[in-house]
Amino acid sequence: MTTEVDVRAALARLGIDEPVRADLAGLRTVHRAWSSTVPYENIDIQLGRPVSLAPDELIDKLITRRRGGFCYELNAMLALVLRALGFSVMVVEAAVDREIRGESAWRNHMPLLVDLAGERWIADVGLMDGFLLPVPLRPGVHRQSRFSYEVRHLGDDLWQFRHHPNSAFTSFDLRCAPLEVADFVEACAWRVDSPDSMFVQTLLAGRTEVDRTAVLRARTLTHAGPAVPYGQHRRVLDSMDDLADVLANEFLIPLDGIDVAGLWDNACRQHETWLADAARS
Template sequence: MDIDRYLDRINYKGSLAPNLTTLKRLQKAHLLAVPFENLDVHTQTPIKLDTKHIYEKIAANNRGGFCYELNGLFYKLLNILGYDVKRISARVYIENTGYSPEYDHLTIIAHIGDEDYLTDLGFGDFLFEPIALARDNEIYDGRNHYSVDMYNDEYWRINKSNDGESTPEFIFKNIDRKFEEFENRCNYHQTNPDSSFVRKRLISLPTKDGRVTLTGNTLKLTRNSKTIESREIDAVDFPNILWEKFRIKL
């Protein structure tokens, strides 16, 4: 991995000391530069759990990815920079259904000082900075409120609060996992017709005060939690929107 090229891709300049301040800056820079997207699923391009392959896609070809790619590559970067990190299997909360199977989401735990911090680039509209794993911990990242508690006394749970209502995001055990353990769910999400990623294309990128998202054929722009634009696009618009809004060429 060419570290300098990766850091250029996420527009990061500054200290690389493996501490919490650097991690906060790396996470925010990455989120603002690299979109969450599943476009390969809709071009039938296999998504491989191979760091070299993911690096070429994201750093060299200016693409984004979904959790296995974004967090898989970020884990490698943090490991090279000297962080004590784990790949973590998370189960995503689905309304009216409960929690998805293990390995449905790949997230990262970084051990810094005496604390463990969750850092995540691959969950769509999510935290801008790491959150410490401590019961009843709460954080406001400048946009939303998040909290940490326990689920069934064996899982950590991350919750998101909006207008006083708290909704679970996902649960996980603080257990280190191997990259290949996520392969079955990664394949499910790119091939199974029941997967939301197969049903609809998605590309989303936060801005400092909002988000731009293309879901199916609907382009939506938000600012300060309010929709400022929503419109349908056609096949002719699609490549132009990809470049204009996300700086991506397929």
């Protein structure tokens, strides 16, 4: 049975109160609203809760309960919404920081490609501090306000996206062969459950605005971008109340049913581990 997406509810979740057409203007409207409204976050993983890529579970979590998620959840839900609006959407595999991690990085990320009027666009709301607007899959530098991103064609169906300075990662490579969300269930499960997963090891949240990104790692909140003095600013959260305020107001995460005390305990433990590792290096 195919799960139906309530388009009106989905657009309301994004703060969009007008009809959206399946054209470039519509794609830009949805992508921008999603990137600035629906947070990247791994709270369920941190609290030991299950994560599902099933459409009904995604709709309940991201639309009905107004939560965020991590890359597989966010882009799987975006694909559902875009298809319900009439867009042609392809799920593809990517490898974040393949330059550093090598071939084992494939399927550590799941971006989308959208075909419109003879041109292909990268749609991706699962990058923690990603881009506000879709990026054309075309070699060159692509500017969005004062942020600049680069796309490189590496040959055949292999492409590379390069992020802006002071971002959470350097690049990701992608292959244009079409896949399904189901092809990423195993990769997602490992990142949810394995003690070696960065998502298990560290509380994470992220959101993008015009010329400014916000990223939380354990207790460290980082703002970066042209709108931030000197390009980047960091501070360490000093209390559970501070964490709750940042989650609710910086990352727009509803705290109903969230064990903030448990998250704070995790973040403190993770911060101490980071300090110990930094002292040894």
